[in-house]
Every structure is written in structure tokens, then in C-alpha cells.
Amino acid sequence: MAAxxxxxxxxxxxxxxxxxxxxxxxxxxxxxxxxxxxxxxFTYLPFxxxxxxxxxxxxxxxxxxxxxxxxxxxxxxxxxCFGALKLCLYYIVGALIQLVIAxxxxxxxxxxxxxGNLFKGLLFFPYLISGIAIGFIFKFFYTRGFVxxxxxxxCGFKLENLPYWLKDTSVNNWSLVATSVxxxxxxxxxxxxxxxxxxxAELYExxxxxxxxKFQQFIHxxxxxxxxxVTLNIILAITGSLSAFEQPFVITGGANGTGTYFVIMxxxxxxxxxxxxxxxxxxxxxxxxxxxxxxQQLFFKFVFREADSDEESYKAKKARLKAEKRARKAMxxxxx
Amino acid sequence: MxxxxxxxxxxxxxxxxxxxxxxxxxDEGTTTTPGTEQNTPTTEAAEAPQDxxxxxxxxxxxxxxxxxxxxxxxxxxxxxxxSDEYKGTTWKQYIEAFNKDFPNIEVxxxxxxxxxEDSLTHLQSGDYETVMCIPAVDKADLSTYFMSYxxxxxxxxxxxxxxxxxxxxxxxxxxxxxxxxxxVYNKKVFADAGVSSLPTTPDEFIDAxxxxxxxxxxxxxxxxxxxxxxxxxxxxxxxxxxxxxxxxTYKNQKLLHTKDPFKDYGDGTHPYAVYKILYDAVxxxxxxxxYTTTDWxxxxxxxxxxxxxxxxxxxxxxxxxxxxxxxxDDVGYMPFPITVDGKQYASSGPDYNWxxxxxxxxxxxxAALVFVKWMMTKSGYNYNEGGLPVVAGDTETKLDFGSVxxxxxxxxxxxxxxxxxxxxxxSELNISNGGNDKIQQIIEHAANGDxxxxxxxxxxxxKWSDAQETEGVEVTE
Numbered sequence: 001m002a003a004x005x006x007x008x009x010x011x012x013x014x015x016x017x018x019x020x021x022x023x024x025x026x027x028x029x030x031x032x033x034x035x036x037x038x039x040x041x042f043t044y045l046p047f048x049x050x051x052x053x054x055x056x057x058x059x060x061x062x063x064x065x066x067x068x069x070x071x072x073x074x075x076x077x078x079x080x081c082f083g084a085l086k087l088c089l090y091y092i093v094g095a096l097i098q099l100v101i102a103x104x105x106x107x108x109x110x111x112x113x114x115x116g117n118l119f120k121g122l123l124f125f126p127y128l129i130s131g132i133a134i135g136f137i138f139k140f141f142y143t144r145g146f147v148x149x150x151x152x153x154x155c156g157f158k159l160e161n162l163p164y165w166l167k168d169t170s171v172n173n174w175s176l177v178a179t180s181v182x183x184x185x186x187x188x189x190x191x192x193x194x195x196x197x198x199x200x201a202e203l204y205e206x207x208x209x210x211x212x213x214k215f216q217q218f219i220h221x222x223x224x225x226x227x228x229x230v231t232l233n234i235i236l237a238i239t240g241s242l243s244a245f246e247q248p249f250v251i252t253g254g255a256n257g258t259g260t261y262f263v264i265m266x267x268x269x270x271x272x273x274x275x276x277x278x279x280x281x282x283x284x285x286x287x288x289x290x291x292x293x294x295x296q297q298l299f300f301k302f303v304f305r306e307a308d309s310d311e312e313s314y315k316a317k318k319a320r321l322k323a324e325k326r327a328r329k330a331m332x333x334x335x336x
Numbered sequence: 337m338x339x340x341x342x343x344x345x346x347x348x349x350x351x352x353x354x355x356x357x358x359x360x361x362x363d364e365g366t367t368t369t370p371g372t373e374q375n376t377p378t379t380e381a382a383e384a385p386q387d388x389x390x391x392x393x394x395x396x397x398x399x400x401x402x403x404x405x406x407x408x409x410x411x412x413x414x415x416x417x418x419s420d421e422y423k424g425t426t427w428k429q430y431i432e433a434f435n436k437d438f439p440n441i442e443v444x445x446x447x448x449x450x451x452x453e454d455s456l457t458h459l460q461s462g463d464y465e466t467v468m469c470i471p472a473v474d475k476a477d478l479s480t481y482f483m484s485y486x487x488x489x490x491x492x493x494x495x496x497x498x499x500x501x502x503x504x505x506x507x508x509x510x511x512x513x514x515x516x517x518x519x520v521y522n523k524k525v526f527a528d529a530g531v532s533s534l535p536t537t538p539d540e541f542i543d544a545x546x547x548x549x550x551x552x553x554x555x556x557x558x559x560x561x562x563x564x565x566x567x568x569x570x571x572x573x574x575x576x577x578x579x580x581x582x583x584x585t586y587k588n589q590k591l592l593h594t595k596d597p598f599k600d601y602g603d604g605t606h607p608y609a610v611y612k613i614l615y616d617a618v619x620x621x622x623x624x625x626x627y628t629t630t631d632w633x634x635x636x637x638x639x640x641x642x643x644x645x646x647x648x649x650x651x652x653x654x655x656x657x658x659x660x661x662x663x664x665d666d667v668g669y670m671p672f673p674i675t676v677d678g679k680q681y682a683s684s685g686p687d688y689n690w691x692x693x694x695x696x697x698x699x700x701x702x703a704a705l706v707f708v709k710w711m712m713t714k715s716g717y718n719y720n721e722g723g724l725p726v727v728a729g730d731t732e733t734k735l736d737f738g739s740v741x742x743x744x745x746x747x748x749x750x751x752x753x754x755x756x757x758x759x760x761x762x763s764e765l766n767i768s769n770g771g772n773d774k775i776q777q778i779i780e781h782a783a784n785g786d787x788x789x790x791x792x793x794x795x796x797x798x799k800w801s802d803a804q805e806t807e808g809v810e811v812t813e
Contacts, residue, residue, distance in 0.1 A: 059761070060456050062474045139564070143629035166628035169784070253566050255776045256628055270453055271770045272761050273472075 054279035064276075071280035081281060084261040085288075087173060087248075091241035091260075094177035098185050099233060105185075106192035107218055120193070124186035131183075135250025138179045142166050142251075169257045176247045176258060184240075188233055195226035231300050238296065239289050261285060389702050392485040392510070393494055395709050397437065405440040406703035408696075411458065411465035412512075413451035413688060416656075423659040424720050434710055441703045452770065466696050466704045469512065469688035472769060475503040475753045482508045482691040483701055495712065496726050497686040499747050509689025510712060513652065513723030516684040516735065516742060517574045520653050521646035522639055523668040525556055529645075534670045536680060538604050538613050541673035545622040548645045558645040559617045560635055561779060563627035569775040571649055572614060573768040575672050576607035578683030578743045582676035587768075588748040592755050592804075595811045596797040600790070605676050608793060611778055613673070614648075615789045618782035627779055636660035640667060648672075651735055652687060655722035671740045684724050684742045755807065762803035765796060 016022040054071055058064035075081050105123065109116050126134070141147045142165035149162055165175045199222060207217050223230070245262035248254050254263035261281070269278035390400055417427045427445045434443065446465060448454040455471040458464040459481055473481065484506040485491055491498040491507040501509035526534075526544065529551040535541040545558035562568035577587035582605075591597055600608045617623050624630060638644045640661030647653070651669055658664040671680050690711070692704040711717055718726050722734045724742070748755065760766045765774055774796070781787040804811055 059474070060460055061477050139629055139631075144626040146629075164626050164628070167626050167783070169780075172628070252628060253564065253772075255563070255566070255773060256780055259773075267773065268764075271766055271772075272764045274761060274764075 050279045051283060053276055054283050056276045057274075058276050059273040060275060067276065071277045072284065074277055075280050075284050080259070080264050081261070081284075084259055084264045085242075087258070087260045088242050088244065090173045090177050091180065091244045092238055094181050095234075095237035095241050098181040098188060099230075099237060101181075102185050102188035102233075103192055103230070106189045106196060107222060109189070110193050110196040120190070124190055126183045126185075127187040129183075131246040132250055134179065134183060135247070138175075138247075138251055139166075142175055166252055167256065172252070172256060172258055176251060179247050179251065180244065184237075188237075191229060191233065192226065195229040196222055199225045231296075235293060235296055238292060242285065242289055242292065388698055389705065391490075392705055392709055393490045395705060397706065397710055397714060401702060401706050402438070403440065404438070404699065404703055404706065406699045407442040407444070408466035408700055408703050408707060409444045409446060410467040410707070411446045411448070411451075411455065412469050413448065415447040415449050418445070418447050424655065425717070430711070430715050430717065433715065434707065437710065437714070438703075438706060441706065443707060462695075464693060466693045466700050467708060468691055468693070470501055470509045470691045472757070474757065475501070478503045478508040478691075479506070479694065481694055483694045483696075484508055485510060485692075485705075492728070494728055496724075496728055497744060500686050501689050501691070502747065503753065509691045510708060511686030511689050511726045512711075513687045513718045513721050514684055514726050515650045515652045515687050516682045516724055516737065517579055517650050518669050518671045518682055518737070519646050519673075520639065520649050520651075520657050520667065520669050522642050522644065522663075522666050524663075524666045525552070525642050525645045526668075528552075535673040536671075536675045537673055538609050538616075541613060542616055542620070542622070545617060545645065546620070549622055556643055556645055557624045557638075558622045560630065560638070560644040560647050561614070561618070561623050561627055562630050562632055562635055562647065563776055563779055564630040565632040566772040566776070567770070568632060568647075568649065569779075570766075570768070570770055570772040572610060572775050573771060574650060574683070575610045575648070575674075576767070577745060578681050579672045580606050580610050580674050580676070582679065582681045582741075582743070584743050585746045587745045588756060589746065589752075591767075592748075592752060592759060593810060593812050595801065595813055597800060598793040598796045600793070605674060609674055610672075611775070611793070612789055614775070615778050615782045615792075618779050619785070623779075627783065640664070642666065646670075651722060651724075654735070655720075669735060669737075671737055680740045681743055682737055682740045683744060685744050686726065687723070755809065758807050759800070759803045759809070762806050763796075763799040765799055765803075 017026060055066060055068060056064045057067045057070070105119075109120055113119070129137075144164055145159065148165060149159060152162060153159060163171050166172045203221050204217060207221060212220070243262050244260045245266070248258045248260050248263050249266070252258045254260070254267065259267070265278050265281045265285075268274050268281065395401070414427070416422050417424070417430075420426060420428075427447075431443050431445065435441070451469065452471055455464075455468060456473070458468070459471070459473065464481075468482075470478075470482070478501060486507060488498060488502055488505050488507055491510075495510050497511045497514060498507050500511065501507065525548060529544070529548040531544045531547055535544045548556060548558040577591070578584060583590065598607050598611075618627075635644060635647065636657055637660045639647060639657050640663050642663070654667070654669045657667045671682050674680070690708050692701055692708065696704065713727055719732055719734070724733050724735060725731055747753075756767075757769070760769050760771070765771050778789075778792060781792060782789070801811075
């Protein structure tokens with residue numbers, strides 16, 4: 001017995017490292033450790049810290065006191081925190097409008113259009129401007145008697161009938177949403193064009209032969225082919241709406257009833273220096289976003305049911321196997 | 337085979353890196369415990385002046401430190417002085433003049449438009465500039481970050497407002513400039529509208545604004561709020577203490593313990609009267625038509641040209657308004673229209689204070705001291721910027737306030753140094769501490785007419801009382 005053990009070579013690290021298997025393992029480890037380390041240091045570690053902060057009453061500098069769940073209780077009790085979430089509805093509506101326009105323009109532009117590339121460029125252009133610059137542009141755009149009012153006056157509107165675009169609380173959020181749509185529509189459109197390009201041209205031909213019009217082609221060929229990218233864009237747009245920040249922060253500073261959740265969070269964290277409370281707000285928002293994403297997934301599963309036929313057959317197979325097993329068991333029992 | 341060699345090389349590389357990393361860690365571990373260098377207070381920083389460094393008071397700029405070679409950095413909020421288009425003296429010109437006296441000290445100037453927040457981030461990182469303007473830190477933490485200039489008695493002989501950033505009798509900051517709080521206005525507009533003597537009470541002030549409105553109509557905004565810029569709104573907080581009460585202990589001592597400080601005292605004084613001026617002006621249409629799109633940079637030349645009657649801003653703005661157009665002579669600066677028992681007060685106080693990094697090397701600290709003292713006494717910075725005197729015994733200034741009494745806030749009593757900060761944070765009113773949104777809301781409510789002024793004040797009183805309760809503060813009527 002003892003001799004047998006001696007015969008078997010003891011594990012040699014150096015030798016293992018030189019072997020093909022060892023080399024493979026080491027290289028894999030070496031390559032994977034760098035992205036993992038970056039991911040950990042810049043994403044998970046700060047996130048963990050933030051969760052930790054949310055249990056403290058603390059400022060950026062100075063002492064910290066542990067307060068348990070008090071910050072979370074405050075988030076749910078404060079009027080401004082959840083009131084601000086209502087503003088997200090404006091941005092969600094804006095995002096859906098944006099999606100429809102983008103899809104419409106993308107469909108048109110992916111067929112042969114005169115000056116198509118020029119239009120693509122023009123529509124995509126706003127996305128390239130920095131957010132801060134957009135803030136300044138639109139502050140002047142909406143100023144009383146400036147650009148927007150002048151254009152509307154050319155169209156026959158009277159200045160006294162026009163609202164104050166940023167002052168009037170019934171329209172100012174729509175003004176900001178319009179800015180956001182203006183900026184991101186082009187980007188969304190380009191994504192859709194890319195997806196539509198990959199649709200097989202023979203399908204159109206076949207549809208033409210069958211006498212389908214353009215709208216029918218869109219509904220039955222284009223939309224099903226690009227539904228993955230549509231779904232993705234909807235998810236991104238809705239999470240983006242929940243965390244809307246740039247437009248209200250730059251254009252109005254969140255004043256006059258335009259303070260979204262992020263703007264309020266920024267104010268709590270930086271002006272009042274309630275870092276703990278702000279961290280708790282961030283964690284709550286994360287939870288809300290996760291819930292929304294989950295709901296969307298369920299929703300799309302329901303809408304695009306036939307797409308999941310693979311999964312259904314897998315379930316069916318599982319059920320069949322289970323039934324067989326049960327039958328075998330029953331037989332064995334009967335045999336006894 | 338080639339593949340194998342490359343792989344071996346890569347492996348050797350990674351192993352070497354990881355070995356080096358291990359080595360580094362153990363080395364540090366034996367010499368110092370990690371972390372102590374940056375964030376925990378070191379006792380030596382609190383004792384100043386240190387060995388080998390000539391203190392602020394003893395430093396003689398004509399003879400000392402002429403051969404000192406060092407490179408220091410200087411972080412501040414005056415981005416406008418970075419631009420060559422600035423009509424006053426720019427940072428470049430100051431540094432050039434400084435290098436004539438001290439050619440071997442290199443000063444790198446860094447500025448930020450978002451100084452109040454950026455500077456806190458710098459401090460928190462542990463790696464910050466040699467000379468900085470002190471942002472909103474707790475006084476108890478001063479010695480962690482900054483070097484002491486000396487004790488209070490010594491520094492009182494050197495600079496005014498020495499107690500502004502004082503803790504445990506040590507002074508950590510010297511004022512860059514000192515400002516007073518009044519109203520910057522266009523003399524010509526006021527004269528043409530028939531306002532012969534400057535208003536001294538809220539009612540007279542509102543009357544004056546009405547006269548301007550009647551005379552100029554849409555051509556001139558009587559009171560420009562600068563709502564959109566935000567911080568210009570927070571400026572209103574600076575008038576509620578000395579100016580509105582004549583009591584130098586009000587802001588740092590009485591306010592902390594007063595029950596309902598925002599209530600109506602009925603005699604046109606106290607915080608209520610200050611904010612009421614704003615509410616009434618907006619409610620009577622004496623401010624700009626669309627407040628959400630005000631433009632701060634543009635407002636300077638508008639005031640200079642007579643398109644704006646006045647703006648409620650500290651005296652630091654005076655020099656900028658004069659520089660903004662061709663009518664420098666029309667720009668004037670008047671006391672805030674509140675009279676307490678027949679007398680007008682103007683609170684004067686330091687602007688940002690300069691402080692020196694406690695973790696710098698001795699050479700850098702000495703160079704920083706030389707630079708700060710030079711800026712204070714030789715550069716003319718304060719006078720150029722229209723400040724009140726900051727060097728003890730100095731009287732030169734561009735401001736002329738007649739019979740108005742200049743007073744400055746007494747510091748908080750011992751043990752309550754951070755109480756105002758705590759109450760500000762808890763109540764989220766952030767008085768004189770970036771509480772812009774609460775004053776923007778006064779304008780919104782006045783314009784929309786959806787909340788009376790007394791209701792707003794009642795809400796603030798409630799918030800203040802809740803904060804006092806949280807902090808366990810003793811409250812008096």
C-alpha cells in the first residue's frame with residue numbers, strides 16, 4: 001500500500017505549470033483577473049460602500065453614526081423623494097414618443113431615400129453635442145420672446161397666448177422632456193436602422209409578390225425581425241427615464257417643480273450633505289429599476305410568446321421525463 | 337513551440353507583477369500602518385508653527401526665504417481671474433509679480449467654477465493642493481487638513497476676521513478679501529425715477545422699485561432676482577443676521593436657540609422682513625417677467641447699462657458690475673434697506689479663507705506661507721477686488737457706506753461650533769450654506785400666488801424646530 005503511494009508522483013507545481021493543462025489554466029486566470037479586478041474595484045466596491053453608507057448618518061467628512069434603517073424610513077416618508085418619482089412618468093411618455101418617431105424615421109431611411117445619409121447625419125447630430133451645451137442652448141431657446149417664441153410667432157401665434165415654457169409649471173416638464181427626446185431620438189434611430197439593415201431583402205420581394213403594402217411589410221416583416229433591439233431600447237429608455245438628471249439639472253437646476261429623483265438626490269447629498277440619506281435613495285432607486293426591469297421582462301415574455309417556443313418544448317420535455325419516471329416508479333411499486 | 341514560449345513569457349510577467357505587488361505591501365506594512373498618512377488627524381499638524389518654519393507673524397517678506405526653492409499649487413474659485421479678458425488683475429499677473437520677489441517659488445494656479453463641491457472632493461481624497469480656500473468643513477476637522485498659522489492673539493494682530501476659521505485657539509485660515517452685504521444698484525436709474533434719497537426701510541424700498549417700474553415700464557427691471565443661477569438666491573440669507581437685527585451674536589449664537597426665528601416681529605426687522613421684500617417685489621411684478629431664464633453673465637452688463645435697477649448681492653459683485661460695461665460711474669452700492677432702532681447695519685465678513693495643506697513638506701509649507709502673506713500684504717488683491725480691509729490696521733477700500741455701522745458675526749460659543757451646520761443639514765434650510773432652492777420657492781409661490789408668505793415662514797419655522805429637537809438644542813422664545 002505504502003509502495004503504491006510512493007510510486008504515484010507527488011503533485012509538482014513547477015511541472016504542472018509547465019504542462020499544457022497548467023499553462024491553459026494560468027493564462028486563463030491571468031487574462032480573466034484583470035477585467036474582474038477592474039470590475040470589482042470600480043463597480044462592486046463603490047457600490048458596497050454606498051450600501052454601507054446608507055446605514056449611517058454621515059457627511060463627506062467628519063464623524064459617522066450608525067442609524068440602522070432610519071435613512072430608508074426617511075426616504076419613504078419624505079414628500080420630495082417619491083413626489084420626484086412622479087416626474088419620471090413625463091420622461092417615460094417622452095421615451096415612448098421618442099421610440100415611435102425613431103422607428104418611423106428609421107423605417108423610412110432604411111429604404112432608398114434622396115439625401116438619406118444627410119438626414120441620418122442631421123438627425124443623429126444632437127446626440128453628439130455635450131449635455132451642458134444643450135442646457136445652454138435650450139435655456140435661450142425657451143426664454144420668453146427668444147428663439148422658440150419667435151418661430152411660433154412666424155406661424156401666426158400671438159406672444160401673449162404662448163405659455164412661459166420654463167416658468168409655467170404645467171408645461172415646463174414637457175419642455176424638458178422635449179429636449180431629451182430631441183437629443184436621444186437620433187441615437188435610437190441609428191440603432192434601429194442598423195437592425196433593419198440586417199433584414200433579408202428577399203422577404204420584401206416575397207411580400208411584394210404576395211401584394212403586401214409597406215405598412216403590412218413593416219408590421220409582419222420588419223417589426224418581428226428587430227423586436228430584440230426594440231425591447232432593449234424600451235428597457236434602456238425606461239430605466240433612463242427613472243434616472244433622468246441632465247436636462248432638469250442643466251436647464252432649470254431642478255427648481256420650479258422640475259426636480260427629478262436624481263436632482264433631489266444630488267441636492268440632498270451635496271447641499272445638505274446627508275450622504276447616508278442620499279445613498280439610501282440610490283439603493284431604493286436601484287431596487288425600483290430592478291423591479292421595473294423584471295416587470296418588463298415578464299411583459300415582453302407575454303407579448304412575444306411564440307418566440308419562446310424553444311423554452312416551451314424544453315418544459316414539455318421535462319414534463320414528459322417526469323411523467324415517465326413516475327410511471328416507472330408506479331410499475332416498480334406494482335411489481336412488489 | 338513558439339506559442340509555448342509566448343505563454344511562458346506572459347506567465348513570468350504576471351508572476352513578476354504579483355510578486356512585486358506582494359513585496360510592496362509588506363514593505364509598507366513594516367514602516368507605517370497603511371491609512372494613517374491620509375485621513376486620521378496627526379497631532380503634529382495641530383502644533384504650529386513647527387520647527388524650522390517661520391510663522392506667518394514672524395515672516396519678513398523683504399528678507400526671509402529669498403532663496404527658498406519650492407513648487408506649490410493654489411486652488412481657488414476665481415475662474416474669472418484665469419481669463420486674459422478679465423478687466424482687473426489676473427492670476428497670471430499676480431504670479432508674475434510674486435515671482436519677481438521670489439523667483440524660485442513656482443505657483444500653479446487651479447480654479448474651479450464648482451469650487452464648493454470640488455474642493456471637498458479634493459480634501460476627501462487626501463491628495464489636495466498646497467494652498468486652498470477653505471470649503472464647508474467641520475471646524476473640528478480643520479487640523480486634519482490644514483496647518484495652523486498661529487494662535488488667535490498673534491493672528492489678531494496680523495489680519496482682520498482671524499477668528500473665522502479658528503478652532504482650539506488656533507487660526508487655520510486668513511481671509512482672501514472681506515465683503516459687506518448691501519445692494520448693488522444703478523444710480524442713474526434710481527435718480528431718473530425720482531428716488532432722491534436711498535431707501536432705508538422695506539416699505540421705502542418697495543416704493544422705490546414701484547417708481548422705477550412706473551418710469552421705465554418694460555425697459556428696466558427694478559429688481560433682478562437672478563433666479564436661474566441659484567447661488568444668487570442663496571445670497572439673500574446673508575442679510576438676515578446683522579443687517580436685519582443689528583445683533584452680532586444673532587447668526588452664530590441666538591439663531592441656534594431661537595424658537596420660530598422666521599416669525600413676523602412686526603417692526604420690519606429680523607429674517608421675516610428680509611425675505612418679505614423678495615416676496616412682495618415678485619408679487620407686485622417688480623422683478624423680471626420670466627425668472628426661470630435669467631442670465632447671470634448678461635445681468636452684469638444690463639445693470640451697468642441701466643436695464644436693471646438693482647440686485648441683492650454682496651459687495652464682491654460691485655467691481656464686476658463696474659467692469660461689465662461703459663457706465664462704471666453709474667454703478668453704486670447701497671446698504672440693505674432695513675433700519676433697526678433708527679440705525680442701519682451692514683454685516684462685513686471674510687470671503688473664502690486661504691489655508692495651507694497640513695500634509696505638505698516643510699519647504700512647501702514655508703513657500704505657501706510666503707505666498708499667502710505676499711497675497712495678503714503686497715499683491716493689492718483685496719483692494720483690486722473691492723474688498724473691505726483684511727490686513728489689521730489697513731483702511732484702504734473702494735466702498736463708501738456713509739453712516740452705516742459695519743459689524744461682523746461673533747463666533748459660536750465653545751462647543752457649538754458645528755451646531756449651525758448640523759441644524760442646516762437637518763432642517764435642509766441651509767442658511768448661508770447653499771440653501772438656494774428655499775428662496776427660489778419664495779419666488780415661485782409669490783409668482784403663482786399659491787402660498788402666502790406667512791405660510792412659507794411657518795413651514796420654515798417648523799423645519800427649524802424639528803432640527804432643533806433632533807439636535808437636542810435648548811430653545812428660548
